[in-house]
Amino acid sequence: MQITFELNNETVCLDVDPLRPLLDVLREELGLTGTKRGCGEGECGACAVLVNDRLVNSCLLPVGAVVHGRVMTIEGFRQTGAYQRLAEAFTEAGAVQCGFCTPGMILAAAALLRRNSQPDETEIRAALAGNLCRCTGLNMIVEAVQLAARRGGAPW
Amino acid sequence: MKPPEHTATPGNDIADPVARPDAAAKCAGTARYLADLAVPGMLHARTVRSTRPRARITSRRLPPLPAGFFVVEARDIPGRNRIRMLDDDWPFFAEDIVNHIGEPILLVVGPEAEATAMIASRVIIEYEDLPPILSLDDALAGLAPPLYGEDNCFAEYSFHKGDLPQARRAARQMVKDGFSTGFQEHLYLEPQGVLAVPEAGRLTVYGSMQCPYYVKKAVEQAVGEGRHHVRIVQTVTGGAFGGKEDYPSLLAGQAAVAALKSGRPVRLVLDRTEDIAATTKRHPSRIDFTTFLDENDDLLGMDVDILLDGGAYSGLSSVVLQRAMFAASGVYRVPHLHVHGRVLATNQVPAGAFRGFGAPQAFFAIEMHLENIALRLGLDPLEYKLRHALRRGDRTCTDGLVRGAVRLPEMATRLCEAAGYPAKQAAYTAGQGRYRRGIGLSLCYHGCGFTGQGEELIQGTIALHKRADDAVEIRVAATEMGQGAQTVLPKIVAHSLGIPLDQIHYENPDTDIVPDSGPTVASRTTMIVGGLLREAALDLKRHWQSGRVMDIRRTYHHPPHIHWDQEHFRGDAYPEYAWGVNVVEVEVDLLTGLVRVIKIWAQFDVGAPMDERTLRGQMEGGIAQGLGYALWEKLEVDDGRVQQQRIRDYTIPTFMDMPPVESGSVYNPYEFGPFGAKGAGELTLVGVAPAVAAAVQQAIGCPVDMIPVTPEMILRRIRNRKHAKPDSEIPPESSPRSRSRADT
Numbered sequence: 074m075q076i077t078f079e080l081n082n083e084t085v086c087l088d089v090d091p092l093r094p095l096l097d098v099l100r101e102e103l104g105l106t107g108t109k110r111g112c113g114e115g116e117c118g119a120c121a122v123l124v125n126d127r128l129v130n131s132c133l134l135p136v137g138a139v140v141h142g143r144v145m146t147i148e149g150f151r152q153t154g155a156y157q158r159l160a161e162a163f164t165e166a167g168a169v170q171c172g173f174c175t176p177g178m179i180l181a182a183a184a185l186l187r188r189n190s191q192p193d194e195t196e197i198r199a200a201l202a203g204n205l206c207r208c209t210g211l212n213m214i215v216e217a218v219q220l221a222a223r224r225g226g227a228p229w
Numbered sequence: 230m231k232p233p234e235h236t237a238t239p240g241n242d243i244a245d246p247v248a249r250p251d252a253a254a255k256c257a258g259t260a261r262y263l264a265d266l267a268v269p270g271m272l273h274a275r276t277v278r279s280t281r282p283r284a285r286i287t288s289r290r291l292p293p294l295p296a297g298f299f300v301v302e303a304r305d306i307p308g309r310n311r312i313r314m315l316d317d318d319w320p321f322f323a324e325d326i327v328n329h330i331g332e333p334i335l336l337v338v339g340p341e342a343e344a345t346a347m348i349a350s351r352v353i354i355e356y357e358d359l360p361p362i363l364s365l366d367d368a369l370a371g372l373a374p375p376l377y378g379e380d381n382c383f384a385e386y387s388f389h390k391g392d393l394p395q396a397r398r399a400a401r402q403m404v405k406d407g408f409s410t411g412f413q414e415h416l417y418l419e420p421q422g423v424l425a426v427p428e429a430g431r432l433t434v435y436g437s438m439q440c441p442y443y444v445k446k447a448v449e450q451a452v453g454e455g456r457h458h459v460r461i462v463q464t465v466t467g468g469a470f471g472g473k474e475d476y477p478s479l480l481a482g483q484a485a486v487a488a489l490k491s492g493r494p495v496r497l498v499l500d501r502t503e504d505i506a507a508t509t510k511r512h513p514s515r516i517d518f519t520t521f522l523d524e525n526d527d528l529l530g531m532d533v534d535i536l537l538d539g540g541a542y543s544g545l546s547s548v549v550l551q552r553a554m555f556a557a558s559g560v561y562r563v564p565h566l567h568v569h570g571r572v573l574a575t576n577q578v579p580a581g582a583f584r585g586f587g588a589p590q591a592f593f594a595i596e597m598h599l600e601n602i603a604l605r606l607g608l609d610p611l612e613y614k615l616r617h618a619l620r621r622g623d624r625t626c627t628d629g630l631v632r633g634a635v636r637l638p639e640m641a642t643r644l645c646e647a648a649g650y651p652a653k654q655a656a657y658t659a660g661q662g663r664y665r666r667g668i669g670l671s672l673c674y675h676g677c678g679f680t681g682q683g684e685e686l687i688q689g690t691i692a693l694h695k696r697a698d699d700a701v702e703i704r705v706a707a708t709e710m711g712q713g714a715q716t717v718l719p720k721i722v723a724h725s726l727g728i729p730l731d732q733i734h735y736e737n738p739d740t741d742i743v744p745d746s747g748p749t750v751a752s753r754t755t756m757i758v759g760g761l762l763r764e765a766a767l768d769l770k771r772h773w774q775s776g777r778v779m780d781i782r783r784t785y786h787h788p789p790h791i792h793w794d795q796e797h798f799r800g801d802a803y804p805e806y807a808w809g810v811n812v813v814e815v816e817v818d819l820l821t822g823l824v825r826v827i828k829i830w831a832q833f834d835v836g837a838p839m840d841e842r843t844l845r846g847q848m849e850g851g852i853a854q855g856l857g858y859a860l861w862e863k864l865e866v867d868d869g870r871v872q873q874q875r876i877r878d879y880t881i882p883t884f885m886d887m888p889p890v891e892s893g894s895v896y897n898p899y900e901f902g903p904f905g906a907k908g909a910g911e912l913t914l915v916g917v918a919p920a921v922a923a924a925v926q927q928a929i930g931c932p933v934d935m936i937p938v939t940p941e942m943i944l945r946r947i948r949n950r951k952h953a954k955p956d957s958e959i960p961p962e963s964s965p966r967s968r969s970r971a972d973t
């Protein structure tokens with residue numbers, strides 16, 4: 074089936090099974106491997122992408138569900154000023170270790186800051202709660218988001 | 230000509246944090262993990278696994294295989310069907326017998342991943358069940374035929390210090406205590422995976438791993454020694470924590486055989502359910518103490534019995550047991566000591582390496598035991614612990630010398646002030662109402678580097694390669710798996726050479742290029758590998774000739790004062806020790822049994838930090854894993870089957886669970902470590918569980934003798950309060966039970 078959606082600000086048109094998870098389509102059909110597969114069951118957030126500005130686990134989402142929607146993966150988001158701010162903050166705050174959670178974590182932070190540019194700690198924790206990280210102990214990621222929010226300067 | 234004298238950070242200390250060299254690619258999603266690699270003509274492999282804990286395979290029936298699909302099994306292995314580890318019992322593929330649920334029987338390999346998985350799900354294996362050993366109790370009862378050797382014991386050791394029978398006779402009091410701990414799953418976020426690529430006469434295996442040379446030796450054994458040039462390349466590794474120390478050897482051997490059979494690249498990536506069900510776990514333990522106190526209530530003697538559940542194959546169990554045994558009496562001076570340990574075989578998922586490597590089990594037990602003794606005596610636990618803590622010049626449990634300063638007292642004092650420990654400790658004992666607070670404290674150490682004779686056996690070798698453009702390449706087998714090796718090791722070299730950090734290059738290891746500096750385990754990378762790199766860098770600096778290519782190699786030998794007798798477990802079990810203190814405050818809801826962790830305070834002595842931010846990452850990350858181990862990470866194996874098959878069933882700490890952590894370190898340089906560094910990676914996990922358990926114990930007023938401390942267990946303890954007192958007999962001579970127990 075022909076499926077059309079906007080991916081990283083460009084229109085893509087694919088002939089795929091609409092039930093195929095978006096994650097598989099991104100990684101296998103389109104070679105966009107920045108989105109990670111940690112569990113395939115919507116539990117870890119490593120596969121998080123933005124669909125119409127909302128954070129979604131792409132491993133559970135059938136690609137048919139994004140028809141005519143806007144999908145943003147780390148490959149698209151890294152072109153933005155908002156990404157630069159977040160990547161700097163993540164690096165400075167020590168929020169990156171093995172890095173497997175990081176693209177999803179950065180997109181989760183972006184989704185939060187887009188709707189709330191000055192979140193408090195509780196709001197940050199709630200917004201990131203669907204993303205697991207086994208390396209950092211998590212608090213340093215919270216600090217990274219706080220740092221990015223404090224510095225602001227980007228249209229989230 | 231000399232190198233420029235200015236460093237990248239003139240006047241700055243090596244501890245000042247620098248940007249991680251790997252952060253940019255990891256943020257941007259351009260870092261290539263194993264599953265991100267695809268090569269032309271690549272095939273996908275899917276594992277068919279045992280569904281029985283112990284059985285003979287009577288037949289296997291394959292569905293019709295479409296063109297291009299094939300299977301790989303034990304008989305396809307051109308070399309030996311044994312993974313090269315410490316022992317020789319673990320096959321790449323089960324032969325006629327399966328020994329645990331999840332054990333690989335064969336691979337289905339084909340050009341499409343989904344079709345491969347579909348075919349694998351339709352392979353029918355028929356079994357004839359054999360009597361399984363499904364628990365430590367089963368193993369102790371010895372009713373089923375042994376899985377390993379005659380006695381079903383992967384390893385059994387004991388060692389003595391002083392004269393325990395004499396201590397028993399002289400004792401005024403005896404205290405007995407027993408503790409148990411559960412499995413722990415690593416749950417690195419990147420599942421395990423490898424990609425084997427055959428080329429003419431060569432075989433390259435890429436993979437997510439800690440120990441490229443372990444994998445190389447395993448693959449060589451699988452494909453036949455000397456028949457192919459085997460090359461191992463580590464890919465960006467998404468967390469490991471010990472879980473990628475042993476198991477990648479198995480996966481790499483399987484994929485290599487599949488690649489040879491087909492002549493095509495074969496990728497084998499586990500899905501999460503397989504990874505949880507089949508890869509190694511932290512050893513469950515039971516640890517029992519019989520401790521003798523003198524007339525001043527001081528520790529006189531201790532008899533410790535350690536039992537570990539090793540699962541179906543021996544793997545690294547014997548060394549895990551040794552590390553547990555060398556931690557059995559904790560940070561304490563015990564004049565008369567006997568430690569006995571065993572690892573038993575069971576028909577369960579094999580246990581293996583996990584950050585701490587036996588020490589977390591032992592420290593949970595000894596710290597709770599000391600806590601209990603102090604409380605029984607009506608003494609303050611911290612005071613009692615510090616009274617017996619090792620000091621410089623004391624002898625360790627194996628009669629090694631404590632050479633470095635032990636700064637536990639000031640670390641503990643500092644933390645207790647920050648946490649308000651004494652006041653809370655006093656106030657919380659008399660808690661009232663539904664929500665009860667508790668505060669707990671633990672002291673721990675971690676032996677840095679391999680246990681016992683390990684470093685001498687491995688003789689890690691490193692190389693520095695100076696290019697004509699005066700850039701310097703670090704050539705070591707040490708892997709970056711998130712912990713920060715690629716941050717720390719280049720800093721050590723840059724600071725030693727006095728050249729800018731961006732002139733140092735350190736790629737993921739490729740065994741065609743790097744010598745075997747040993748595995749990335751045992752908190753040895755900074756101290757041992759970093760120490761060799763510093764020596765080599767200083768040598769390079771002395772002979773530096775700008776514009777010339779230069780190569781320097783160094784091989785590790787213990788400093789001359791280190792002596793170890795492996796047969797009797799006597800001497801310096803480790804070249805040096807790192808130390809830690811943890812304080813944890815909790816609030817327990819007596820109605821639901823739920824524990825809320827209010828805050829964690831921690832102080833560590835890692836010698837000297839090589840990068841403050843990287844160290845903090847190790848502290849925060851290790852503490853989080855320790856907290857999960859203490860409270861939430863329950864992995865049960867019933868009838869040989871891992872019950873928690875998915876991430877949702879196995880609770881690691883989330884953003885909502887993590888309390889504030891206030892961590893720091895003291896400067897206590899180690900003479901033989903680079904810039905004074907000791908190890909840091911494992912230490913930070915080791916002491917968390919006992920501090921949590923002591924806090925919960927205080928809050929609920931009932932003994933906590935097992936982890937994880939689940940709400941169910943808390944409610945059960947509260948209900949059974951009246952039965953739950955630790956038993957003790959005074960004096961020991963009058964108790965036949967204690968005598969027979971102590972005589973074993």
Ligand code: FES
Nearest residue numbers: 171174206207208
């Ligand atoms: S950095 Fe490893 S999982 Fe987050």
